[in-house]
Amino acid sequence: MPSSPPFAAAPLSQDERILAIAADHVRRHGIGRTTVVSVAREAGMTHANVYRYFPSKAALADAVTADWLRPLESELAQIADAPDPADDKLERMLLALAGSRRDRLETDPNLFDLFIAAHEANQPAVRKHRQRVRTLIERAVEEGIAAELFQVRRLERGVALVLDATFRFIHPPAVRLDRELPRRVVDERLAATVKLVLRGLKGGIV
CATH class of the missing domain: 1.10.357 (Tetracycline Repressor; domain 2)
Known part of the structure; x- marks a missing residue:
């Protein structure tokens, strides 16, 4: 009997992707050199789209901290x-x-x-x-x-x-x-x- 395929993790939602990218940028560059524009660029979206999920850089930083x-x-x-x-x-x-x-x-x-x-x-x-x-x-x-x-x-x-x-x-x-x-x-x-x-x-x- 064939074995079941390994459990696949659910894909990240858009806000989770943004958070993961932002956390990685803070890890590598610090919060001072992390920008919404650079996070948006890596996420493949405009910075205006990031603001749909997080209304400011401060809100994004707060969400990264909470996560x-x-x-x-x-x-x-x-x-x-x-x-x-x-x-x-x-x-x-x-x-x-x-x-x-x-x-x-x-x-x-x-x-x-x-x-x-x-x-x-x-x-x-x-x-x-x-x-x-x-x-x-x-x-x-x-x-x-x-x-x-x-x-x-x-x-x-x-x-x-x-x-x-x-x-x-x-x-x-x-x-x-x-x-x-x-x-x-x-x-x-x-x-x-x-x-x-x-x-x-x-x-x-x-």
Whole structure:
């Protein structure tokens, strides 16, 4: 019996093609040298046609940022949905979040710069990303409280402890400031910080 043909990925829609091309241009040239005209030329359309999908270069850049962050958000959501104890979930989420920040700084510097620029300008993609991350962390802390694993008097104080203590490892500008530190050193400090956070949540210091 003949084998079935391999699954073929669905072709990209027009806006997905534009996004993929724009992301590639930012990777190679940086956002400052990426233009709607050059993206349109590679997509085989006029720049006016690009504006049908993205009304400005800023809107296109914001969409590139959102698309770039989506796999990380999916990974964090999978961890949050797993049937693991809350402390394990929280540790895995923080390590994944901080690890992704550092990975992308090292392997995708121009898109990381775009991310920081969007962060500093408080662009919609970054606002939504920040809220999604906070919501997932809040879920893990809340589960720990419900299971009496975390001795936290107020949920918002527990979440604040997590975010404040790990700020250096997850806040994009802070991550870039540590660019010259060896990855091994950063990872060791992160692991120690996460252990202290979990100890604080379990010990009821907030």
